[in-house]
Amino acid sequence: xxxxxxxxxxxxxxxxxxxxxxxxxxxxxxxxxxxxxxxxxxxxxxxxxxxxxxxxxxxxxxxxxxxxxxxxxxxxxxxxxxxxxxxxxxxxxxxxxxxxxxxxxxxxxxxxxxxxxxxxxxxxxxxxxxxxxxxxxxxxxxxxxxxxxxxxxxxxxxxxxxxxxxxxxxxxxxxxxxx
Amino acid sequence: xxxxxxxxxxxxxxxxxxxxxxxxxxxxxxxxxxxxxxxxxxxxxxxxxxxxxxxxxxxxxxxxxxxxxxxxxxxxxxxxxxxxxxxxxxxxxxxxxxxxxxxxxxxxxxxxxxxxxxxxxxxxxxxxxxxxxxxxxxxxxxxxxxxxxxxxxxxxxxxxxxxxxxxxxxxxxxxxxxxxxxxxxxxxxxxxxxxxxxxxxxxxxxxxxxxxxxxxxxxxxxxxxxxxxxxxxxxxxxxxxxxxxxxxxxxxxxxxxxxxxxxxxxxxxxxxxxxxxxxxxxxxxxxxxxxxxxxxxxxxxxxxxxxxxxxxxxxxxxxxxxxxxxxxxxxxxxxxxxxxxxxxxxxxxxxxxxxxxxxxxxxxxxxxxxxxxxxxxxxxxxxxxxxxxxxxxxxxxxxxxx
Numbered sequence: 001x002x003x004x005x006x007x008x009x010x011x012x013x014x015x016x017x018x019x020x021x022x023x024x025x026x027x028x029x030x031x032x033x034x035x036x037x038x039x040x041x042x043x044x045x046x047x048x049x050x051x052x053x054x055x056x057x058x059x060x061x062x063x064x065x066x067x068x069x070x071x072x073x074x075x076x077x078x079x080x081x082x083x084x085x086x087x088x089x090x091x092x093x094x095x096x097x098x099x100x101x102x103x104x105x106x107x108x109x110x111x112x113x114x115x116x117x118x119x120x121x122x123x124x125x126x127x128x129x130x131x132x133x134x135x136x137x138x139x140x141x142x143x144x145x146x147x148x149x150x151x152x153x154x155x156x157x158x159x160x161x162x163x164x165x166x167x168x169x170x171x172x173x174x175x176x177x178x179x
Numbered sequence: 180x181x182x183x184x185x186x187x188x189x190x191x192x193x194x195x196x197x198x199x200x201x202x203x204x205x206x207x208x209x210x211x212x213x214x215x216x217x218x219x220x221x222x223x224x225x226x227x228x229x230x231x232x233x234x235x236x237x238x239x240x241x242x243x244x245x246x247x248x249x250x251x252x253x254x255x256x257x258x259x260x261x262x263x264x265x266x267x268x269x270x271x272x273x274x275x276x277x278x279x280x281x282x283x284x285x286x287x288x289x290x291x292x293x294x295x296x297x298x299x300x301x302x303x304x305x306x307x308x309x310x311x312x313x314x315x316x317x318x319x320x321x322x323x324x325x326x327x328x329x330x331x332x333x334x335x336x337x338x339x340x341x342x343x344x345x346x347x348x349x350x351x352x353x354x355x356x357x358x359x360x361x362x363x364x365x366x367x368x369x370x371x372x373x374x375x376x377x378x379x380x381x382x383x384x385x386x387x388x389x390x391x392x393x394x395x396x397x398x399x400x401x402x403x404x405x406x407x408x409x410x411x412x413x414x415x416x417x418x419x420x421x422x423x424x425x426x427x428x429x430x431x432x433x434x435x436x437x438x439x440x441x442x443x444x445x446x447x448x449x450x451x452x453x454x455x456x457x458x459x460x461x462x463x464x465x466x467x468x469x470x471x472x473x474x475x476x477x478x479x480x481x482x483x484x485x486x487x488x489x490x491x492x493x494x495x496x497x498x499x500x501x502x503x504x505x506x507x508x509x510x511x512x513x514x515x516x517x518x519x520x521x522x523x524x525x526x527x528x529x530x531x532x533x534x535x536x537x538x539x540x541x542x543x544x545x546x547x548x549x550x551x552x553x554x555x556x557x558x559x560x561x562x563x564x565x566x567x568x569x570x571x572x573x574x575x576x577x578x579x580x581x
Contacts, residue, residue: 005207012206013199020200021192034200038209041201045210105187125188155184165184 003052008045011054011061022062025121026069028110040064062126063136066118070137108158116151123148124165208439208446247447249440251402258459258466260406260438260445264398267459273469275314275393275458277431279525293426300456302475304498304524305533306435306448310472312458314391316420316427324386324420325378332375339371382422389418391460395433397474398455405449407433435476451478477523479530490516491578494556498522498531498574503567508579515558515579521571528564531574535560557581 016037023040024033040061044051051057109117115137122133134144152165255262276294279301293313300310316324343364350356356364397405418429439445457470483502486492490505500522508515524530528546535555546564547553553560561577 004210008207008210009203012201012203014197016200017195017197018192021195025188025191038201038206041206042210105182105184106191120184121188124185125192127185159182162182162184164186 004045007051007054007057008041011057012041014054015058019058019061019065022121022125023065023069025106025109025125026065026114026117028106036065036068037061039068043068066122066136070114070118104159105155108155111158112151112154116147116154119144119147120151120155204439204442204444208436208444211444211446247437247450248399248404249402249437249443249445251400252441255403255440258394258396258403258468260403260440262403264396264401264403264455264457264468267457267466267468268462270462270467270469273458273467274462275312275391275460275469277395277456277458277470277472278311278313278428296470296472298472300472300474301525302477302523303435303526304477304479304522305526305530306476307526307529308433308435308474309430310395310456311428312393312395312431313426313428314389314393314460316424317390320386320388320390321384321420321424324384327386328378328384329375332371332378336368336371336375339368343368382424384420384424386418386420386427394459395431396457396459396468396470397433397435397449398457398471399449399452401455403438404454405433405435405438407431449476451476480522483520491556491558495558495560495576495578496534496555497576498527498534500527500574503571503573508577515577518576518578519565519567519573520576521567521573523572525572527572527574528562531562531576535562552577552579554581 019037019040020030020033022033023036024030027033027036043064044057044061051060109120112120118137119133122128122136128136130141130144130148134141137144152162155165156162249261251263252261253263257263257266273293273296276296277300278294279299293315300308346356346364347361395407396403418427420427435449437443437445437447437449452475454474454476455471456474457468457472459466459468480499480501482497482499485502486505487507497518498520500520503519503521504517505519506517508517526545532547532553535553547562551561553562557580559579559581561579563575563577565573565575567573
């Protein structure tokens with residue numbers, strides 16, 4: 001077994017299910033999440049880039065999951081995207097005991113537009129800063145702040161106040177104000 | 180209580196069962212194949228760039244064919260990877276057969292006949308084949324297919340009539356329909372009615388499903404080395420019948436990569452050589468096999484060299500072979516280039532398309548439809564199968580600024 005095969009084996013066995021749950025945050029559908037993770041794994045491990053550490057490989061795969069998710073969303077028919085907003089398949093429920101809060105948050109996430117959803121996941125799961133999210137999505141810092149501001153507002157309208165979501169670096173600076 | 184977004188998302192991802200969601204062996208095979216093909220393309224470009232004359236076994240990354248193919252295993256179940264094809268009983272005459280496809284269509288003199296065994300499926304430079312599967316259609320399956328067609332057509336007609344009635348009774352926005360809108364609704368109903376009549380009376384019928392559970396098996400020296408066990412998507416199950424509804428025909432899809440056996444995930448492109456293709460199918464009390472049909476696989480030659488200055492050699496991946504001509508379009512090459520490369524393989528044009536982008540969807544025709552172009556690094560690339568004046572098969576590129 002080559003090095004990359006060992007890393008792949010270890011990554012899939014130890015973190016495969018977590019990667020699927022991460023992808024499902026974005027897709028809202030567990031089976032689509034599984035497909036997304038498999039595509040990301042194939043893309044990452046086919047590149048010839050040395051992936052010798054499962055931890056580093058996981059971060060790399062999560063990045064590919066996000067890229068493929070946003071790319072595929074652009075190509076999708078509108079009805080497919082809307083379908084996710086209207087209904088949540090029973091199959092998407094977690095295999096383990098899921099709290100009501102978790103399901104509420106995941107359901108609320110699905111009402112966000114994909115780019116907003118991606119920003120929320122990068123911010124609150126991947127713990128990235130605004131500039132890091134901007135680089136990851138190839139958009140400006142200001143756009144990231146706007147996306148997060150809009151996303152949090154929409155989530156709060158569904159979930160109630162989200163105290164931890166209001167951090168200093170995503171406060172919007174008014175533009176066009178003269179002193 | 181207000182949810183903590185950060186903690187909830189971490190819980191959602193990081194807590195829960197850690198069972199592996201995938202078959203790692205299958206995933207490894209998929210990755211190995213892609214890595215090998217990429218290495219092959221890169222190797223071809225690199226060697227071509229320095230003017231080397233020959234590059235052996237591009238597709239297998241220099242490994243010996245014998246080390247790539249699954250070794251025969253006496254304990255393998257009949258019809259599975261590494262098994263002896265002779266373990267499956269051969270029926271004569273067979274109830275299934277294969278025809279080579281060309282442009283996604285096919286031809287046979289007797290439309291209701293099962294193709295004879297022993298014919299040639301062609302020579303391929305790519306590692307994907309899509310012959311036509313021809314098989315018997317039982318009266319039961321035929322009747323079920325007709326019933327399904329009629330049921331579906333009845334549903335379409337009912338929907339068209341309902342749409343027409345509801346629009347006439349309650350026009351959108353309360354605005355009366357124009358004469359043209361009413362005529363369009365009438366046409367919709369009429370077309371649905373014609374489709375229903377066609378479903379009830381047509382000689383040729385279409386359907387999905389394969390009552391014989393056919394499976395394409397590729398063998399080398401009598402050992403199964405590849406199969407279409409897990410094609411995705413699987414077009415075998417969409418078929419068209421002969422006018423007398425006794426046989427049906429549909430395109431198959433088989434990646435010519437080694438199958439998984441005994442801990443080996445497979446996924447290696449089959450090396451160049453002669454292969455025998457069989458079709459295994461369900462027979463009373465078990466499975467039988469029809470075949471063989473012959474198949475020749477060739478290695479892709481190195482990418483040609485000697486392109487003029489300004490040619491986008493790093494932007495547009497070309498197929499390997501002998502450079503027949505390269506001509507600037509519009510005089511200077513600023514607008515684009517026309518390139519002709521001689522290369523063996525019935526599927527050379529299809530393979531040329533695949534080399535433009537490994538992620539491009541594989542399609543069954545041996546060449547892309549005329550007029551289709553593919554965007555590559557700021558260029559629009561057209562590809563066609565052609566023949567040189569001395570009869571040599573070629574691939575013709577039309578490369579234009581995007």
